Amino acid sequence: MSDLVSKCGLNCGACPWGPNPRKGMSAEDFERYRKNAKQILGYMPIKTPCVTCQTPDAEIPKESKLPSRTCLIRQCVDKAGVANCAYCQSFPCDTLKETAAAWTREKIEAKLGAQISEEKYHLFVEPFEGIKRLAVIRASLKADEFVEPAKSPSSETRTVDFPKNLPLSKKEAASFKAVHNLLSKIELSSLGLSSTDTFAQQHKLENLRTQLLRFLWIFGNYGKFENTKSLHLVVDAETYLANRGTAKKLAIWSFVEDTVFKVLNEFGVCCERVAITGAKIEDLTTGTGYLRKKGWVISLSFKEKIGETEVLKAFQLYSQKLDEKFGKNAFKQFSNADMQFLTET
Ligand code: SF4
Ligand code: SF4
Numbered sequence: 001m002s003d004l005v006s007k008c009g010l011n012c013g014a015c016p017w018g019p020n021p022r023k024g025m026s027a028e029d030f031e032r033y034r035k036n037a038k039q040i041l042g043y044m045p046i047k048t049p050c051v052t053c054q055t056p057d058a059e060i061p062k063e064s065k066l067p068s069r070t071c072l073i074r075q076c077v078d079k080a081g082v083a084n085c086a087y088c089q090s091f092p093c094d095t096l097k098e099t100a101a102a103w104t105r106e107k108i109e110a111k112l113g114a115q116i117s118e119e120k121y122h123l124f125v126e127p128f129e130g131i132k133r134l135a136v137i138r139a140s141l142k143a144d145e146f147v148e149p150a151k152s153p154s155s156e157t158r159t160v161d162f163p164k165n166l167p168l169s170k171k172e173a174a175s176f177k178a179v180h181n182l183l184s185k186i187e188l189s190s191l192g193l194s195s196t197d198t199f200a201q202q203h204k205l206e207n208l209r210t211q212l213l214r215f216l217w218i219f220g221n222y223g224k225f226e227n228t229k230s231l232h233l234v235v236d237a238e239t240y241l242a243n244r245g246t247a248k249k250l251a252i253w254s255f256v257e258d259t260v261f262k263v264l265n266e267f268g269v270c271c272e273r274v275a276i277t278g279a280k281i282e283d284l285t286t287g288t289g290y291l292r293k294k295g296w297v298i299s300l301s302f303k304e305k306i307g308e309t310e311v312l313k314a315f316q317l318y319s320q321k322l323d324e325k326f327g328k329n330a331f332k333q334f335s336n337a338d339m340q341f342l343t344e345t
Helices: 027-041 072-080 094-100 105-112 118-128 130-139 170-188 199-222 237-242 253-266 308-335 340-344
Strands: 224-227 231-236 269-275 296-302
Touching: 027 105, 027 118, 072 094, 072 199, 094 130, 094 199, 105 118, 170 199, 170 308, 199 231, 199 237, 199 253, 199 296, 199 308, 231 237, 231 308, 237 296, 253 269, 296 308, 308 340
Parallel strands: none
Antiparallel strands: 224 231, 231 296, 269 296
């Protein structure tokens, strides 16, 4: 068990989430260990251990939260019929890098602004240096052991053309067109991902697209306008978390900050999480990195390149009209940038 390598190259045998390191610890020792992990990694290991990802699906107890049954890497490696990503010709793909290169000594020390001891490095960081571990395995493989990554056909992306003859003034129509452009660009973009014909990358792209559009939908449909330095839409914690639909990952703060905010910024959408008066930054997330239901709001505004204020107003009007007309099917129309119904009003 101590050398069990996960499909993405992590060391399941030494992983703080896995069954091994906690064996023989008293309850107090385990609590201290969890707190140390949180202090270094930002996350607290769960109390019920992961049964490790090389365990076949049929043997994972129903109540086990880990390994994740929806992990794209696990599925991709299984489809390729190999033990881990070291055998893959696309090594290391973006999906893999997001997991297996997220926690390295360099990144953790940069985040903490201090060096960590050798002991803490080996306990908490080294098990997660998956890319390094896989590179070593890879170097030992013969040419005929490498395999093609599992492929996946491109999912159908569908945007509806901007309608002609909208019963709106030229200025209003231009604002709706800018909203249409924004949603279409997100729908049709590869969102900075490469090799999107492979199983892992294709699914990562589909998931990310849905997550970004759902995030925007929350602001368009439930955001309230505030005008401090400039006009922006604000959503409170409870409303945000209650309206994620299937995009459950929008509750993970590191994903929102490192991926959602960054990718949307490329499209001219600026987002910021703001702690409400009296709330401490460290209290805005749970020990396992999830956004709490209170203590913060997120504000969203559009850069000049999209059209700022007028376009933001059109964005909200469009989302709310969609919701009024289509109810629970409205998000689908929003995802397709479908504005045809506006010709009927
Ligand atoms: S969380 Fe990942 S690395 Fe840790 S034991 Fe489970 S599968 Fe292995
Ligand atoms: S394509 Fe699949 S098997 Fe290849 S590196 Fe990425 S996740 Fe691993």
